[in-house]
Amino acid sequence: MTNKFVKIIGTSALSISLITGVAGAVSADENTASKEGNEAIGIFAIQNNTLDWNLSNNTTADPSTSWTVQSGYPHINMYVKNTGAKSFRVEVKHNTKGTIIFNKTIAADGVGVNFINNDSNPLVPSGTYTVTIYGGSGVPKGTVILKAADTPW
Numbered sequence: 001m002t003n004k005f006v007k008i009i010g011t012s013a014l015s016i017s018l019i020t021g022v023a024g025a026v027s028a029d030e031n032t033a034s035k036e037g038n039e040a041i042g043i044f045a046i047q048n049n050t051l052d053w054n055l056s057n058n059t060t061a062d063p064s065t066s067w068t069v070q071s072g073y074p075h076i077n078m079y080v081k082n083t084g085a086k087s088f089r090v091e092v093k094h095n096t097k098g099t100i101i102f103n104k105t106i107a108a109d110g111v112g113v114n115f116i117n118n119d120s121n122p123l124v125p126s127g128t129y130t131v132t133i134y135g136g137s138g139v140p141k142g143t144v145i146l147k148a149a150d151t152p153w
Contacts, residue, residue: 044151086138
């Protein structure tokens with residue numbers, strides 16, 4: 001009898017806990033999401049370490065710099081604008097794993113473009129990356145901005 005009583009109390013407590021948790025999650029979602037048109041937009045965090053690389057004074061054909069993705073921020077947004085005379089290629093490569101999360105050729109048209117990697121194909125491991133601009137025979141000019149978030153873009 002005591003064993004059945006303990007099981008009933010335990011099951012009841014678990015049910016109440018689950019109901020409270022779901023109600024709290026729904027309430028939190030309503031409080032943290034804003035409406036824009038008919039689309040709900042959730043709040044997400046962007047890591048503090050954003051790369052904002054201005055190449056307007058660049059004098060080398062293949063400049064590179066480093067950027068770090070912190071653990072918990074695997075969703076990457078890369079904005080690139082080529083203001084030079086020739087196209088260039090941007091490569092973002094993990095230093096120890098060799099994972100290339102971006103390898104994009106950017107036309108010399110002065111139009112900014114966004115590229116997104118939401119932690120898939122390839123996966124985005126945390127750590128330090130080398131960002132290299134391959135200018136070929138030209139000297140790349142423009143801007144590269146890399147941001148990492150904890151939620152898909």
